[in-house]
Amino acid sequence: MKLLQEKIKQEGRVLKGNVLKVDAFLNHQVDVFLMQQIGKEFVKRFSTEQITKVLTLESSGIAPAAMVALELGVPLLVARKCKSLTLTDELVTAEVYSFTKQETNQIMISKQFVAKDERFLIIDDFLANGEAAKGLLDLVEKCSATAVGIGIVIEKSFQNGRKWLNEQGIHVESLARIASLNNNTVTFVVEEMK
Numbered sequence: 001m002k003l004l005q006e007k008i009k010q011e012g013r014v015l016k017g018n019v020l021k022v023d024a025f026l027n028h029q030v031d032v033f034l035m036q037q038i039g040k041e042f043v044k045r046f047s048t049e050q051i052t053k054v055l056t057l058e059s060s061g062i063a064p065a066a067m068v069a070l071e072l073g074v075p076l077l078v079a080r081k082c083k084s085l086t087l088t089d090e091l092v093t094a095e096v097y098s099f100t101k102q103e104t105n106q107i108m109i110s111k112q113f114v115a116k117d118e119r120f121l122i123i124d125d126f127l128a129n130g131e132a133a134k135g136l137l138d139l140v141e142k143c144s145a146t147a148v149g150i151g152i153v154i155e156k157s158f159q160n161g162r163k164w165l166n167e168q169g170i171h172v173e174s175l176a177r178i179a180s181l182n183n184n185t186v187t188f189v190v191e192e193m194k
């Protein structure tokens, strides 16, 4: 997605440890107009799928996922990372190792928000080693629901997540695919630069 690539080039910052900081438009300040375009692009790319609900992980997945849900006209379910007093219903949990925080967290959803025959489109901000994606897929499976695919805003293609998801036969669509962050420079996967 050209618009997203340009935004990453202009406002993304490469940090130590192969981390791309996109606080200016995705993870902290949110460019809602870009998010709207991202929502439309995902809907186009998954147009052949029947989707009943969008699933994401708090907090950075919420902005793009909300736009996808709005565009599709379906609800958004946000997997939570912290148990709170209001999470009182029957919970389904999975474990996720966080690349940026270097720790394992439990993620959870309330079973009451998963209907019979639910067909989820999973949306997340980044794909690195695929830990968040695995956790979300685990939640879907534990609810006996279906994941029709995974939409990723920024994929770090030099890490293992994409390969693993491809091996599972999951329909993955990434709007920006990064081949490398070497020398503080963002290089995109070649076919996307056409």
Ligand code: 5GP
Binding pocket: 018, 019, 020, 021, 022, 027, 060, 097, 098, 099, 100, 124, 125, 126, 127, 128, 129, 130, 131, 132, 133, 161
């Ligand atoms: P994974 O679970 O695929 O290893 O990593 C994906 C999760 O880690 C994303 O949900 C995102 O929050 C975080 N993440 C991974 N790499 C980056 C990065 O380069 N920049 C930022 N801002 N977050 C990242």
